[in-house]
Structures are given as structure tokens and as C-alpha cells.
Amino acid sequence: MDKMIRFFLCVCVTLSISVYASAQSEMSSEPPIDQKISACKTENPTTLGLIECDLQGYQEWTTEMERLYDILMRQLTPAEQENLKEQQIAWLKMRDLQLEFNNRFYEGRGHTGLLMISSSKTDFSRKRALDFQTYLDILNMK
Numbered sequence: 001m002d003k004m005i006r007f008f009l010c011v012c013v014t015l016s017i018s019v020y021a022s023a024q025s026e027m028s029s030e031p032p033i034d035q036k037i038s039a040c041k042t043e044n045p046t047t048l049g050l051i052e053c054d055l056q057g058y059q060e061w062t063t064e065m066e067r068l069y070d071i072l073m074r075q076l077t078p079a080e081q082e083n084l085k086e087q088q089i090a091w092l093k094m095r096d097l098q099l100e101f102n103n104r105f106y107e108g109r110g111h112t113g114l115l116m117i118s119s120s121k122t123d124f125s126r127k128r129a130l131d132f133q134t135y136l137d138i139l140n141m142k
Helices: 002-027 033-044 047-075 078-106 112-140
Strands: none
Touching: 002 112, 033 047, 047 078, 047 112, 078 112
């Protein structure tokens, strides 16, 4: 029972942080993909609906990540391109391993586990896309 209480508290804290981060994002300029995900989740508040919204968000953030990667690669020196290419290969492997772990860890933990799996998947591509955008912003400040 102790494990269930700790898991429940962890989920509550995680969801609280997510809600706080979402509120902070809305005060700043929230990326359009995040706006679409938020709107989707408002329209589809069931567990299945939330998971579908996360899947859509994952696909859109992955597409955005790939687009920004291509733009970034065109602006880098050959040495930087090689380094970023190696980094991206390693990042993709790490992402896949982390998602595999998440699937196994949250498996059998009910609706909350399913939501944690889907949101973490979206978060990986989102963070990487935003990292690429930051690099591009820095390059364009010169």
C-alpha cells in the first residue's frame, strides 16, 4: 500500500507541476503546437481523448523537431554539422530507451500510467524541438 501512496503522490506532484507550467506558458507566448494540444485536451477530457491529443502533439512536435534540425544543419559549419548529427543519433537512441522504460514502468498502473506514457512521449520531442529553436535564435542574433 505504501508504494501506491507514493505513486499517487508522485502523480499528483507531476500533474501539479504540469498545470503550473501550462499556466506559466499561457502567460507567455505558448507555442502553437502546445495551444493545439491544450485545446484538444479541453475538447476531449477522457483518458482516451487525452492520450489521442498527446499522440497528435508527439507527431507535430516530432515533425517540428525534424524541420528545425534541417534548418539548423544548413546554418552550421561542417564540424558542427557532424557533431550535431552524432548528437541527434545518440539523442534518438536515448529517447527510444527512455520511452521503452516508461512503457514498462507505467504498464499496469491504470489510466494514470497511460497518461504518463503519452505525455512523456510528447515532452521528449517538444523539448528537443525547442532546444533546436534556441540554437537557431542564437545563430540569428549574430
